[in-house]
Amino acid sequence: MQMQGFTGKTVVITGAGRGLGAAFAVVLADLGAEVIMTGRNTEQVTTAAEAIGLRTGKRPQTIVFDLADPGQVTLTAKKMRDEMAKIDILINNGAQWLPGRMDEHDAYAIVSTISSGVTGTLLFTRGLIKPLEASGAGDILNIISISGLPNVPLHGESIAFHAAKHGQTGMTEGLRQELKGRPIRVSAL
Secondary structure (H helix, E strand, C coil), X not given: CCCCCCCCCEEEECXXXXXXXXXXXXXXXXXXXXXXXXECCHHHHHHHHHHHHHHHCCCCEEEECCCCCHHHHHHHHHHHHHHCCCCCEEEEXXXXXXXXXXXXXXXXXXXXXXXXXXXXXXXXHXXXXXXXHHCCCEEEEECXXXXXXXXXXXCCECHHHHHHHHHHHHHHHHHHHHCCCCCEEEEEC
């Protein structure tokens, strides 16, 4: 089956080194998109990009940074904004997974989990608004998961991860409101 509409589109995916992010990268590259894969683990992002390159004949660009580090996020988004005329789709999939009970984790793990999911994702999105708007029909897709829905019980994830996903739910709604009337659609999955 061949889907039209992604050839020539530039898609940025956070958390693209494995799991759902890597799956998005494979499918979108197969459909002809120019994929930019980001993640915090150089080996995972590079390996996934190489596999896509072997599969499609065109290796996606990779950018390594940590969503939990506001400085790295801000510098990466600025560099991308300065170098890219347009971005058609931003898939905010990156989030630091943290399983278990809150008393099993130190303060750093808790802060990193919430920071990567909420602060880092919001800063990265904010930094890419200009090239998303320049596409004329930009899309922001936030991958929230079931953990971001109201009244959903914990399923092995930590309270920090659960809180981060709820923060992404609020962020999605806030982006919808703030970007209303601009050529950027905001949605969540």
